[in-house]
Amino acid sequence: MGDRLMENAMIIRPLLLAAGLLVVAPAFAQAGADPARDPKKTEVWTPVPAVVATPPGRAPSDAIVLFDGRDVSAWEAEQGGRVPWKVADGAMTIVPGSKGIRTRQRFCDIQLHVEWRTPTDTKGFDGQNRGNSGIFLQELYELQVLDSYNNPTYANGQAGSIYKQAMPLVNASRAPGEWQAYDILWKAPRFSPGGGLTSPARITVLHNGVLVQDDTVLAGKTEYIGAPSYAPHACAPLYLQEHDSKVSYRNIWVREL
CATH class of the missing domain: 2.60.120.560 (Exo-inulinase; domain 1)
Structure with missing residues (x-):
């Protein structure tokens, strides 16, 4: 009897853990969808910095x-x-x-x-x-x-x-x-x-x-x-x-x- 209870516990524990992950996953998905947490909000693409060549031992190209x-x-x-x-x-x-x-x-x-x-x-x-x-x-x-x-x-x-x-x-x-x-x-x-x-x-x-x-x-x-x-x-x-x-x-x- 004790062995069977232990076997059942070993089966049930992973199932409970998986169920918990299923409950938490939507919460993460909702947080990711929050516009205030969009990483693109802090990306600046323009103006693009000018390219300056720096050849070794020589002046920069814009000097x-x-x-x-x-x-x-x-x-x-x-x-x-x-x-x-x-x-x-x-x-x-x-x-x-x-x-x-x-x-x-x-x-x-x-x-x-x-x-x-x-x-x-x-x-x-x-x-x-x-x-x-x-x-x-x-x-x-x-x-x-x-x-x-x-x-x-x-x-x-x-x-x-x-x-x-x-x-x-x-x-x-x-x-x-x-x-x-x-x-x-x-x-x-x-x-x-x-x-x-x-x-x-x-x-x-x-x-x-x-x-x-x-x-x-x-x-x-x-x-x-x-x-x-x-x-x-x-x-x-x-x-x-x-x-x-x-x-x-x-x-x-x-x-x-």
């Missing part, structure tokens, strides 16, 4: 190439006219005393890639006198270029700093003579029709692939002496500073954002 190692037509001297720097071996190198250069085109919000190299001859040079140059966004806001490899100086003036405003998060500098890279995201300041500041400039910088400026808010244009401040301006050229040092540049491109 404006500012210097490819040979052509300097995108640049002019600080006071206008021919670029006074030396172009050779895929790089343009500062001629001390020649003044800086700027792009002929004006920019606001951009993604910028710049490769640079400081001289190997460091004898007798230290601090701000060793491999000094600078990349000025909109001609007013300086991202410092400096040989900061075993070269102490004030922290908000070393490589990767927003000069005299924001020190880098880390020192990612390579040795003199080695090529280095900045990858920059720049958000230009905005001004009201009356000239008031509505949003400050912001910058993110990777130095040799390492984050050194993380959405840094600028207090104004670069000043050597005194506090930075804003004055209304429009889009403006990029400017590379000449600072009595044979710093070299190559592979410069920009994407307008």
Whole structure:
């Protein structure tokens, strides 16, 4: 008798489980039919993002190439006219005393890639006198270029700093003579029709692939002496500073954002 009861229980239990599933299944079906739970409600199909090709070692397909190692037509001297720097071996190198250069085109919000190299001859040079140059966004806001490899100086003036405003998060500098890279995201300041500041400039910088400026808010244009401040301006050229040092540049491109 006990064996038969056990056999019946073994038969009935799966039947009850199956019956329970039949009761639950319609509830799931009803939940799936709820329009508020339709996964398509959160799918966005348009507009379709543009395709940008990124060939290894080359600028993205939608970038404006500012210097490819040979052509300097995108640049002019600080006071206008021919670029006074030396172009050779895929790089343009500062001629001390020649003044800086700027792009002929004006920019606001951009993604910028710049490769640079400081001289190997460091004898007798230290601090701000060793491999000094600078990349000025909109001609007013300086991202410092400096040989900061075993070269102490004030922290908000070393490589990767927003000069005299924001020190880098880390020192990612390579040795003199080695090529280095900045990858920059720049958000230009905005001004009201009356000239008031509505949003400050912001910058993110990777130095040799390492984050050194993380959405840094600028207090104004670069000043050597005194506090930075804003004055209304429009889009403006990029400017590379000449600072009595044979710093070299190559592979410069920009994407307008």
